Amino acid sequence: MNRHKIIAFGIIAEKIGKTEFYLENIATTQALKEKLYNQYPFLQTLTFSIAIDHEILQEELTLEENQEIALLPPFSGG
Amino acid sequence: MNRHKIIAFGIIAEKIGKTEFYLENIATTQALKEKLYNQYPFLQTLTFSIAIDHEILQEELTLEENQEIALLPPFSGG
Amino acid sequence: MNHSPFSFAFLQGAITPTHIAEIVQQNAAMLTLGAHSLFLGQVRADEKENGSITAIEYTCYAEMATAQIQKIITLHSTQYALKSVFIYHSIGTVAIGEICLCVAVGAAHRKEAIEACQSIVESIKKEVPIWGREIINESTSIWKTNHFSSSQ
Amino acid sequence: MNHSPFSFAFLQGAITPTHIAEIVQQNAAMLTLGAHSLFLGQVRADEKENGSITAIEYTCYAEMATAQIQKIITLHSTQYALKSVFIYHSIGTVAIGEICLCVAVGAAHRKEAIEACQSIVESIKKEVPIWGREIINESTSIWKTNHFSSSQ
Numbered sequence: 001m002n003r004h005k006i007i008a009f010g011i012i013a014e015k016i017g018k019t020e021f022y023l024e025n026i027a028t029t030q031a032l033k034e035k036l037y038n039q040y041p042f043l044q045t046l047t048f049s050i051a052i053d054h055e056i057l058q059e060e061l062t063l064e065e066n067q068e069i070a071l072l073p074p075f076s077g078g
Numbered sequence: 079m080n081r082h083k084i085i086a087f088g089i090i091a092e093k094i095g096k097t098e099f100y101l102e103n104i105a106t107t108q109a110l111k112e113k114l115y116n117q118y119p120f121l122q123t124l125t126f127s128i129a130i131d132h133e134i135l136q137e138e139l140t141l142e143e144n145q146e147i148a149l150l151p152p153f154s155g156g
Numbered sequence: 157m158n159h160s161p162f163s164f165a166f167l168q169g170a171i172t173p174t175h176i177a178e179i180v181q182q183n184a185a186m187l188t189l190g191a192h193s194l195f196l197g198q199v200r201a202d203e204k205e206n207g208s209i210t211a212i213e214y215t216c217y218a219e220m221a222t223a224q225i226q227k228i229i230t231l232h233s234t235q236y237a238l239k240s241v242f243i244y245h246s247i248g249t250v251a252i253g254e255i256c257l258c259v260a261v262g263a264a265h266r267k268e269a270i271e272a273c274q275s276i277v278e279s280i281k282k283e284v285p286i287w288g289r290e291i292i293n294e295s296t297s298i299w300k301t302n303h304f305s306s307s308q
Numbered sequence: 309m310n311h312s313p314f315s316f317a318f319l320q321g322a323i324t325p326t327h328i329a330e331i332v333q334q335n336a337a338m339l340t341l342g343a344h345s346l347f348l349g350q351v352r353a354d355e356k357e358n359g360s361i362t363a364i365e366y367t368c369y370a371e372m373a374t375a376q377i378q379k380i381i382t383l384h385s386t387q388y389a390l391k392s393v394f395i396y397h398s399i400g401t402v403a404i405g406e407i408c409l410c411v412a413v414g415a416a417h418r419k420e421a422i423e424a425c426q427s428i429v430e431s432i433k434k435e436v437p438i439w440g441r442e443i444i445n446e447s448t449s450i451w452k453t454n455h456f457s458s459s460q
Binding site: 173174176177178180181183184185186187188189190191192193194195196197198199200201252253254255264266269270273274277 | 325326328329330332333335336337338339340341342343344345346347348349350351352353404405406407416418421422425426429
């Protein structure tokens with residue numbers, strides 16, 4: 001069984017009420033998104049990126065142990 | 079008889095050895111240029127502008143009393 | 157202050173005119189540098205539905221933001237043959253009238269300095285995980301949106 | 309320092325980091341200003357035939373230069389809806405590594421500030437009667453040439 005820590009920022013952290021949580025048994029980024037949409041339906045209507053180990057996800061991947069998974073709303077620095 | 083004061087800057091002042099001089103009996107800007115080219119032949123091979131009362135000369139004009147006539151080599155500020 | 161001519165730091169709170177002067181001073185030591193181009197972002201008292209903005213609270217994904225900015229610096233330094241790049245971004249609360257971003261670029265000639273500075277500012281707004289929450293009053297805030305968002 | 313947000317001055321000798329900080333400070337008082345774009349010109353130790361440059365000596369046609377810069381400020385302020393324009397140019401001797409020109413523009417948004425600053429710098433180099441004499445050593449100097457010259 002794998003277990004991934006997910007960290008959240010900005011409006012996503014605000015809406016889910018925490019800056020980190022865990023998801024279990026997600027083998028791929030597709031499975032990750034399904035689980036997220038299921039658990040937090042508001043994410044279906046929000047633009048956001050997923051970063052795996054600080055790299056923005058560009059195509060679907062198999063997830064590995066100890067990766068840092070982050071949910072990033074649109075950037076608004078500057 | 080009219081008499082005009084001419085002021086010179088940069089490389090022009092350096093080459094003629096002074097920053098101001100007088101020319102007499104010049105009724106137009108064409109006459110001014112002829113006299114300048116005659117008196118300082120190096121001006122024929124140098125790019126420069128003439129300013130009349132702080133305005134760059136765009137077309138030939140009749141000169142009036144008490145105008146400030148300036149000889150300006152290419153600008154190199156900044 | 158970091159003494160490499162290519163450096164980035166998050167600063168807690170506002171960036172001050174003194175910080176800017178220190179950056180300018182560092183560039184002045186470089187005898188092949190002919191042009192500095194600086195961009196400073198400042199918090200505006202924009203009017204919103206429930207009142208006007210009084211401050212922006214910045215948060216970031218620190219490790220990723222730092223990595224992204226280092227990439228932006230490396231990319232631009234090479235592409236534009238830059239002599240120096242100094243970047244500061246605020247974290248935490250920055251009040252209206254205060255500076256939250258400084259990008260200072262040094263190059264031999266003005267064309268490279270100006271183009272690189274502008275491109276770095278756009279890259280920071282697009283590619284770096286920083287978020288601003290616009291504070292209206294004690295009970296209201298709005299998540300800031302940039303004119304573009306990440307293409308993901 | 310002039311307290312109008314649209315001002316120009318010739319400074320004797322180099323422009324210092326403290327002058328830059330003062331300009332930044334003045335913009336910080338403006339609550340509708342969101343972007344500063346600054347350009348600083350610095351004297352480079354370029355190699356010439358008889359040695360490398362050690363300083364530039366600036367002279368100007370003061371009345372005309374001031375009138376031209378005021379025109380440039382008015383034109384750009386209107387065209388780009390600027391909140392502030394501060395311009396300093398050095399007169400006299402400026403050593404290598406020192407700053408000879410500062411153009412600092414403030415606007416609501418970055419696009420206007422950056423474009424206006426760049427255009428003002430180009431206008432100053434093209435349209436303002438200032439001349440630089442590059443000092444190589446005690447007996448040699450060369451009149452500086454900008455990348456373009458007056459079209460007249």
